[in-house]
Amino acid sequence: MTDTIEIRWHGRGGQGAKTAALLVADAAIATGKLAQAFPEYGPERMGAPVKAFNRISEREIRIHCAVEHPSIVLVLDETLMDSVNVLEGVPDNGTIIINTEQSADAYRQKLNFKGHIYTVNASGLAVKNIGMNKPNTPMLGALVKATSILDYKKMLDDTKHKLEKKFKNKPEVIEGNVKAIQDAYEEVKK
């Protein structure tokens, strides 16, 4: 599976980790790649730790087990890191992107991790642009900037298209999400 990019999302129930994974797969498929997105549901509870996964490849993806060694990890809620080892299975040259007000340097001190650390205030950008703390869509912008796994413009177009379907009657939500993605793309830092 070396030619397959594997991603793990960490969040809490209600933050949209699963939706973010679905949007990444959708955007990847829209750009001609093959992709999977799937959640790891525990109990169906708001606030409980949840994981979601992506696989992106140029070839057919047949495997249907959990992702063990993601090269990219996204953390939607930094308080999870007290109880969940978000770096489990991540290789030394992997990438972690954290939703936090803190700098990447601050996390470099805290985490025993040789790979790439990025931070972005996705919650702040969500509150500013969407009016509520839904950090999942801004994390898409951060992901694409940090890893270049998808074409930025195509991802933005596809996500906008998907949101237009979902929020037919709430144009302000679509606009806010797109702006939040754009801001996160600009603001994510190493």
Next chain:
Amino acid sequence: MTAVTEVKQLTVARTGNEAMAEAMRQINPDVVAAYPITPATEIAQIFSSFVADGLVNTDMVTVESEHSALSATLGAAAAGARAMTATSSQGLMLMAEIMPIVAALRLPIVMPEVNRAISGPINIHCDHSDTMFCRDAGWIQIFSENAQEAYDNVLQAIKIAENPQVHLPALVTTDGFIISHGMETIKILPDDDAREYIGAYKANYSLLNHEKPITVGSIDLQNYYFEHRIPVIEAMQAAKSIIKQVGKDFGEKYGRAYDLIEKYRTDDAEAAIICLGSTAGTAKDVVDALRTKGQKVGLIKIRVFRPFPVEDLTAALSTLKAVAVFDRSDSLNGYGGPVFTEVCSALFNSAQKPKIINYIYGLGGRDIDVHQIEAVYNRLNSIKDSKDVGDIVSYLGVRK
């Protein structure tokens, strides 16, 4: 060789539930009666939005339980409608009383069903206990490996169930959450092609036809019940060749051919795993990895569990030395899983048969990974030429 397809298909991102709802939209059934249950809820939920948006002409009946859902679907089908429903786990168990009646009335109802553990304890995740519980209900059972197959299988199930030689209901299953909620890349037929493929349904009999009145659900005692069960039995036997034909035609038309079983790299294999559903995809990757190391391993996926593909399986197994049957449920029979016992019984009269062991795995959604599957192949390689196979039934991935 796969025939070159002329039909321009759309490549889209869909979860298993979305894929099945999409197939239902294209089928445009006359009646859908449904009751929600995790993880199948989305199928009827998405379909109900198609109804609300006017994309289908279906009469959507919301009912108060799964027992009512299948009863209403039965009633609609008896009236001559193309009728569907969808469910999972406890919902299927609540339908269990009605399921054999649908089969005996020869009503070609197609039901997407998401494989989920049965209570107790309560668990919403994947295993095959629900579907296996209903394996003797007279329904065709088709298992899907991924979202693509879920879509293709629902379309084909209509052709199979409504075939005059079959006229039996069909379950099309996906693995709960793994496929039902997992998004994948799939190809779907353009609406016009799908509708042309499905065609119109004209029931032979209708409760509503005053010109040709019929009785449905009559009593039938010692003098005729036995005779009236025989056509049901014969229809299930006849379904095998129809399923093969429909799968072959689908391949010729759309480039994806299907059969009762799928053999993956078994031609020169000595050891093989038999499994159903999403695990087959993971196992194929393991087979490829072991093949690069020179190991003669393969995989047999049982796509259709009912009717049970006895002839195809015994032929496929005749050249193998050792086989592990994977069961995602236990029969609680004090011996092993349902797939294992049926494979063994199929092989009993064969002159050429492999050593055979059983693994119960993945109950309640326990993940099955490549390392576990690889370990089973290693064991098969070690027992294929030895006299003793060791434990016949083992439990994979359970803590002691």
